Amino acid sequence: MKTNQELSDIASQVRRDIIRMVTAAKSGHPGGSLSSTDILTTLFFSEMKQDPATWTREAKGQDAFIPSAGHLAPVYYAVLARAGYFDPAKLGTLRKFGSDLQGHPSVGHIKGIFQPSGSLGQGLAAAAGIALGKKMQGQGERAFALLGDGESEEGEIWESAMFAAFHKLDNLVAMTDWNGMQIDGPTATVTSLEDLREKWLAFNWDVIEAEGHDFDSIKGAFELARKQDGKPKMILFRTEMGHGVDFMTNNHGWHGKAPSEEQCAAALSQLKETLGDY
Amino acid sequence: MKKYIDTGKKDTRSGFGVGLVEAGRADSRVVAMTADLKPSLKMGDFAKEFPDRFVECGIAEANMVGVASGLALTGLIPFCGSFAEFITGRVYDQIRQEVAYGHTNVKLASSHAGITLGEDGATHQTMEDIALMRALPGMTVLVPCDFNQTKQATIAAAKFEGPVYLRFGRPSVPNFTDPDEPFEIGKVYNLNPGKDVTLIAMGHLVWEALQAAEALEAEGISAEVLNVATVKPLDEKAILESVAKTGCAVVAEEHNAYGGLGEAVAGILAANRPAPVEFINGRDQFGQSGTPAELMAAYGLDAAHIAEAARKAIARK
Numbered sequence: 001m002k003t004n005q006e007l008s009d010i011a012s013q014v015r016r017d018i019i020r021m022v023t024a025a026k027s028g029h030p031g032g033s034l035s036s037t038d039i040l041t042t043l044f045f046s047e048m049k050q051d052p053a054t055w056t057r058e059a060k061g062q063d064a065f066i067p068s069a070g071h072l073a074p075v076y077y078a079v080l081a082r083a084g085y086f087d088p089a090k091l092g093t094l095r096k097f098g099s100d101l102q103g104h105p106s107v108g109h110i111k112g113i114f115q116p117s118g119s120l121g122q123g124l125a126a127a128a129g130i131a132l133g134k135k136m137q138g139q140g141e142r143a144f145a146l147l148g149d150g151e152s153e154e155g156e157i158w159e160s161a162m163f164a165a166f167h168k169l170d171n172l173v174a175m176t177d178w179n180g181m182q183i184d185g186p187t188a189t190v191t192s193l194e195d196l197r198e199k200w201l202a203f204n205w206d207v208i209e210a211e212g213h214d215f216d217s218i219k220g221a222f223e224l225a226r227k228q229d230g231k232p233k234m235i236l237f238r239t240e241m242g243h244g245v246d247f248m249t250n251n252h253g254w255h256g257k258a259p260s261e262e263q264c265a266a267a268l269s270q271l272k273e274t275l276g277d278y
Numbered sequence: 279m280k281k282y283i284d285t286g287k288k289d290t291r292s293g294f295g296v297g298l299v300e301a302g303r304a305d306s307r308v309v310a311m312t313a314d315l316k317p318s319l320k321m322g323d324f325a326k327e328f329p330d331r332f333v334e335c336g337i338a339e340a341n342m343v344g345v346a347s348g349l350a351l352t353g354l355i356p357f358c359g360s361f362a363e364f365i366t367g368r369v370y371d372q373i374r375q376e377v378a379y380g381h382t383n384v385k386l387a388s389s390h391a392g393i394t395l396g397e398d399g400a401t402h403q404t405m406e407d408i409a410l411m412r413a414l415p416g417m418t419v420l421v422p423c424d425f426n427q428t429k430q431a432t433i434a435a436a437k438f439e440g441p442v443y444l445r446f447g448r449p450s451v452p453n454f455t456d457p458d459e460p461f462e463i464g465k466v467y468n469l470n471p472g473k474d475v476t477l478i479a480m481g482h483l484v485w486e487a488l489q490a491a492e493a494l495e496a497e498g499i500s501a502e503v504l505n506v507a508t509v510k511p512l513d514e515k516a517i518l519e520s521v522a523k524t525g526c527a528v529v530a531e532e533h534n535a536y537g538g539l540g541e542a543v544a545g546i547l548a549a550n551r552p553a554p555v556e557f558i559n560g561r562d563q564f565g566q567s568g569t570p571a572e573l574m575a576a577y578g579l580d581a582a583h584i585a586e587a588a589r590k591a592i593a594r595k
Contacts, residue, residue, distance in 0.1 A: 058353055107380055114351060115382075119375045125341045126376055129348015136309075136330065137352060156372070159341035166336070 002046045004215040009274035010082060011041040015244045016271045017078035017091055017278060023264040025095035028103070031254035032148060033075035035179040035212065035239040040079045040146065042218040043175075049141055052084040055111050063141045064114050064130045068123020069148035069177070070104040071256065077101050081278070085112035088278035121154025123147070124174055128164045131172035131232075142171040150182030153191055158203070164232040165204035172232040173225045174205075177212065179241040181252035200234040212237030245270055279495050280470050282488055284452035288425035290482070291389045291446050295320025297432025298357060298387075302328050308436050309349055311358040313339045318448075319359040319389050343369045343384070347376035350383040355436055359387035361395070362404040362445065370410055377441045378414040385435050386411075390448040392481070392532035393560055393577055394570035403565035409537020411443040412510050418463060419510040421445045423484035425453040427507060430461035438463055447532075449570040451482040464508050466516035472502035475588045476520040479530040480506045480539050483558070486574075487530055489581035494588055501588060509539055514546045521553050526591040530558035530584050554594035556587035 002010075014037050022028035044050065048063045055062065067076045074094065081088040086100075090110075093099035100109035104118030115126045127145035134141055147157065164172050176196070184190045193199075200207045206229065210221035218237070225233040241255070242248025245267040259267060302308045302324055310324045311333040325332035333349075335342035339360055346356040359365065365388045366373070377384045393403045411419050418440060422431040428446045435442045469484070470491055479487040484505045491501035502520050506512065521527050527547070529540040540557040547553050560577050574580045 057351055059351065060353075064351075115347060116375050116379045119371050122340075122344050122372055122376055125344020125372075126348040126351075128341070129345035130351055131348070132333070132345065133349040133352030133354050136349075136354065139352075143348070156338075156340040156344070159336075159338035160344065163335060163338065163341050163345065167333075 007041055007045060007215050010045055011037050012272045013275040014041055014075060014078045014082060016268055016273055018074040019245070019259060019264055019267045019271070020277065021074050021078065021091050021094040022258045023261065024092055026258050028074055028095060028258055029071040029256045030074065030259070031181065031241040031248060031252070032069060032072050032177060032179065034243050034245060034248065035241045036072055036146060036177040037075050037244070038213050038215065039175060039177065039218060039237050040075055042215060042222065043144060044079050044083045046219060047222045048144065052111055055085065057107065057114055059114065059130060059141065061141065063144060064127065065144045066115055066123040066127045067105060067117055067146050069120065069146060069151045070117030072146065073104055076105060080112040082275065086110050091278045120151045121156040124157055124160040127174070128160050128169055128172055131169040132167055134171060135169070142173060144173045144175065147174060147176050149176055149178045149180065149187055149193055149196070152176065152193055161200065161203040161205065168230040169232045170228050170230050173235065174233065175235045175237055177239050178236050179239045181241040181250070181255065183252065183255050185252055196236060204231060205234045206231045208233065208235045210235055210237050212239035213243055279491055282454040282469070284454050286453060287450035288453045289448060289450045290422065290425055290428040291448060292320050293425035293428030294387060294389070294432050294446050295323060297429035298324045299327060301433050301436035302331065305355065305436060307353060307355045309333060309354045309356045311335055311342055311346055311356055313337055313342050313360050313364065315360055319387060321359060339364050339369045340372050343372040344376050346384045347380055347382040355383055355385065357385040357387045359389060361402060362388040362391035362407045363402055366404065366407040366410050374414060378417050381416055381440065383439060385442045385444060388443060388445045391445045392447060393565040393573045394447055394449045394532060396449065396570050396573065397567050399567040400564040405534040405560045405565065406537070407445065408509060408533050408539065412537060412542065416441060417510065418442045418508070420463065420507060421480040421509050422461065422507050423481055423505050424451060424455055426455045426457040427461060430459065431507065434461040434463055445481065447482065452485045454485065461507070464511055464513060466513040467505040467507060468502065468516070469505050470501065470503040472500040472524065474500045474524055475592050476502045476504060476524045476527040477530065477584060477588060478504045478506055478517065478527055478539070478543055480509055481532055483530040483532055483579060486579070486581040487584055490584035490588060493581065493585045499588065499592065506539060509542065512542050512546070517543055517546050518550055521547060521551060525595045526554040528556045528558060528584055528587040528591055530579070532579055533559055535559045535562050554591045556591045558584055558587055
């Protein structure tokens, strides 16, 4: 288990990576990447049973993670690279022609990616399939999925919610990056998701609420999610879009826009370089 | 010509059900999934024999396809089944991302395909599924012609590594292929060598093509009959060799004119060996309620229409 300081240092570097990747690519999705950075950093460095040295797409002996909101590719790639799945030097090739780091996650090129994602609403089903497959074969590991709150407007999410509860997939842990923002504005003004907690409870899931930028809170939520009580887990992480960069914070305009060079420099001045830039 | 005997009409979906049980006995990784259509997909025997390997998904096909991809990742071999409309059009995006692009070992079992679904009418009569599935990179598309071949194709699909779309139907149709002949994915079956025209068919229209060939024989026309049980990847060599010999072709399919077997064959011939081709298909229209036989005749999919198309093709040589 990493200390909060260690996690904070990794997360700061991951945020720098995200800003630099998206700036170099001149397109991409920094907002949600920054809001889910602390969650994914804690997941990969403190919670998941995972090992890049023995990783295979079959997830034998390991936990699996599906980023259902595939546009969070920048944070996903940065966390994978910093966790040792591939050389961080590759991060600079995001969205470039010929790069393995496609605009949205793609399989078969780099380690750590189980399924493609990008078309929203599909990753929870895939994670549920992995969780069920592991149960059917007597394997003890778990499947994790990260959803966007806006993504949860997709109908398939609720099909999967019914399925996972009915099949008692308590080895499935879904996480919502609940930053309250989507492309067209605050989720409350686009189409209301409220009451998100009550919705998941009504679908017969264990629901855990946590602060997505507080490492104690994140760790506590993951600890509660280990409970084997026959119910799938949903952790609703309250987060801020663009967290860590003041001019991006809580601004839905940064859902899918690259910073200029000047904005990049301003953002990096707010994020400590801890592990060395790629 | 070679004589084929209908050993008694049977539905191809039952061939799938029997094949699924055999595949399940042969390999403990085989899993069956359905979206509230267990009886229609003939999955009852599998579910009874392997209750722990049967996954009921409820009326939620999108989730079913996604779950299938996850099961496949863990090493299982899921067959997820529904009506052709609901396992293609309804879930095209899920198939595209989770199965085709993800290249997961998922078998899409598609029943009640085509207009011969019959009385349920146009909402359920999918004539576009082959076009959708053919257009996906890496998708293997199988359309066996009768009960026996559907059973064998199911067994072959379970052994094959990669995404498969397996199409079959609701009505009882003549059962005439060798029950013990293993299905070879990628093979075009030459059922009757001929020299004047090549009749190229898929699914139960293969039987109609054989009937047409018999009628043509009585007129002194020698028709070669090809059973294209693998629509993708399509055996170009078999098509080209046959048309090189006969000089013209008829393509018969229970599908829309666009994106089906007819266009596939036309593309091969245009690129390699232009020849007159006539097309038997559902044209570009939706179906309607009726019995399979009524619809086959009304939409021009039966042996009489194939024979007429053959005469036209020969006249154009």
